[in-house]
Amino acid sequence: YHRNDNDNDWKFLPDLRGNLATNYGQALDLVKPLNDQPYLLVGAPQDDNIEGTATLYRFNPTANEWDTQGTWLQGKAQAAVGAPEQFGAAVALSDNLRAVVGAPHHDANGAMSGRIYVFQYSLLQVAASYQALPMGTANGQALVGTSAGSRFGSTVDITRNGLWVAAGEPGRNSVSLFNWNGSSWSKSWEETIVTEGDFGTSVQFLSDQYLAVGSPLADGGRGRIRVYELKNDNDTNEWTLLPILTGKLMGDGLGQVNTVSGRHGPNGIELVLGTAKGAVERYDLIDNNARWVRRYMVDRDAPVSAIDSFHNGNSNEYTVFAGYKDDQQALVFSGTPLTSGDDDDDDDNGGNPSGPTGPTPTNPPTNAPTDPPTTFTPREWQEIAGPFTTAGSIPNSLYGYSVAMVGDFLAIGEPQGNAAELGDVAIYDRSGNWRTAEFGFAINTLQFGYSLQARMANGKPRIIVGAVDTKDVNNFARFGSAHVYEHDGSGWNALGDMIRPSILPTEAAGAFGGSVAMASDMDRIVVGAPSSSVDIDNLDTGRVYTFFYNGAEWTWLAAPLVGSSPGGLLGTSVDMSKDGSRMVLGAPGTRDGDGTAY
Structure with a gap:
């Protein structure tokens, strides 16, 4: 597609089609060098007897068609191996037409050890076409993976100036960088994160000096993005880690292949990400690269399978392309410029002094104990029941x-406890011995059991349950919910209806129910929504709601408390006193991540 600058409309260009069953188009990269036409590199990892190919095209505006540049690229002739290597599973192209192609099933160091190839396209004046020449290392060795199953080359990228190549090796939880010294490629840097299992699933250069690396399974499936900055101190070419960005919700899967985009712009680092839960998000690294703040979010009920973005010159205006392969759709989103100064203002109100203010912290009590007890008798905890486990079918x-405990009841949350991620809470009671009770909770909400608290109230056991992904009544966006249950001596019954937040755009994906608590002497509860926002310039400030039970339903006790710091996440944790007159609230994202409690 091509956007017409006159009417801002997108027009079809001629299609490109591959051979049958070749996965043509699995990997793409599109560049437009200065004073030239666009170039497109297309991977087909199962082409030519499933060895794989990659093809470069240049757009011909006169004929309104894509012209093939030289013959297709193929790794087998270079590799001299017989196993299908999936050449073309990942591709990248620089402005000076250096092409990087990943072949993650190459088997030089064992099955699926992987390899990357680098080619330089040079113009042949006689043929008026480009031909690719292999670019190798000084000693002629191939750029190959370390061991069997490491899948080196599953994802690749190259800087626009063509001097740095990044290659992911997710089977070894590793990323490698190679530098062109003028005559050959040499390995300059490697990072391995053994604790995350899939580090290196995605790599994306944000500029010639910044690299983003994804780990979508990290932190319970929230996913993490690590951004590294090139430091040229004493010509050492050292890449240093900046603050880590973690997904907001379980299952976000930040850092999946093809879902990371962004740049290093005039105001700093900007990331545009797609999540497995269907959100398209924009994050900025602010306060001198000290903390991330989410600036924009669009939520749809389908996983994002691909993301790309571009910006209008040096402004903050941007356009995002999002692919949803499950829906067979691709959508275009246009961003709105940020309010000037927001990125540079590091006061507690996120550059919006006139905006909503949150709770004011108080000083600690003056009579708090300062010395430990003079005597202490060591004790040991003994396991009296369990371990409790699930059947493991999901x-x-x-x-x-x-987890929560009240009287003779034990509640254990399982927020992804079925195929649809509706969630469950398993209840156990004690009749001389612990045993599985005949009752449990399973309700048509998403991530039911994300948070729990249990207390005796009016002489009866009560449990409050948070479900952070419950959709609104129109089944459009995830707002979250909370649920209160009471045991009447024979079974558990819902106390009132489902408890919901305000259905406003700024509270979509706000994780209402991310934390819950209740009083025992009063029919009062508190519910945190740490990812709710004030507006597009003040995202993830957080909210805390309080409700009371009037005998039939839960109604607002007071207006919600609204966090004052973008990214402050007020309501990540909450608790309420026995009489319901006091609360304590956590906001771990305030003060540049040092956090605050109110």
Whole structure:
């Protein structure tokens, strides 16, 4: 497609089609060098007897068609191996037409050890076409993976100046960088994060000096993005880690292949990400690269499978392309410029002094104890029951994500406890011995059991349950919910209806129910929504709601408390006193991540 600058409309260009069953188009990269036409590199990892190919095209505006540049690229002739290597599973192209192609199933160092190839396209004046020449290392060795199953080359990228190549090796939780010294490629840097299992699933240069690397399975499936900055101190070419960005919700899967885009712009680092839950998000690294703040979010009920973005010159205006392969759709989103000064203002109100203010912290009590007890008798904890486990029919059900105990009842949350991620809470009672009770909760909400608290109230056991992904009544966006249950001596019954937040755009994906608590002497509860926002310039400030039970339903006790710091996440944790007259609230994202409690 091509956008017409006169009417801002997108027009079809001629299609390109590959051979049958070749996965043509699995990998793409599109560049437009200065004073030239666009170039497109297309990977087809199962082409030519499933060895794989990659093809470069240049757009011909006169003929309104794509012209093939030289013959297709193929790795087998270079590799001299017989196994299908999936050449073309990942591709990248620089402005000076250096092409990087990943072949993650190459088997030089064992099955699926992987390899990357680098080619330089040079113009042949006689043929008026480009031909590719291999670019190798000084000793002629191939750029190959370390060991069997490491899948080196599953994802690749190259800087626009063509001097740096990044290659992911997710089977070894690793990323490698190669530098062109003028005559050959040499390995300059490697990072391995053994604790995350899939580090290196995605790599994306944000500029010639910044690299983003994804780990979508990290932190319970929230996913993480690590951004590295090139430091040229004493010509050492050292890449240093900046603050880590973690997904907001379980299952976000930040850092999946093809879902990371962004740039290093005039105001700093900007990331545009797609999540497995269907959100398209924009994050900025602010306060001198000290903390991330989410600036924009669009939510749809389908996983994002691909993301790309571009900006209008040096402004903050941007356009995002999002692919949703499950829906067979691609959508275009246009961003709105940020209010000037927001990125540079590091006061507690996120550059919006006139905006909403949150709770004011108070000083600690003056009579707080300062010395430990003079005597202490060591004791040991003895296991009296369990361990409690789930049947395990659903992988990654997160059984045990939340727990609570009241009287003779034990509640264990399992927020992804079925195929639809509706969630469950398992209840156990004690009749001389612990045993599985005949009752449990399963309700048509998403991530039911994300948070729990249990207390005796009016002489009866009560449990409050948070479900952070419950959709609104129109089944459009995820707002979250909370649920209160009471045991009447024979079974558990819902106390009132489902408890919901305000249905406003700024509270979509706000994780209402991310934390819950209740009083025992009063029919009062508190519910945190740490990812709710004030407006597009003040995202993830957080909200805390309080409700009371009037005998039939839960109604607002007071207006919600609204966090004052973008990214402050007020309501990540909450608790309420026995009589319901006091609360304590956590906001771990305030003060540049040092956090605050109110």
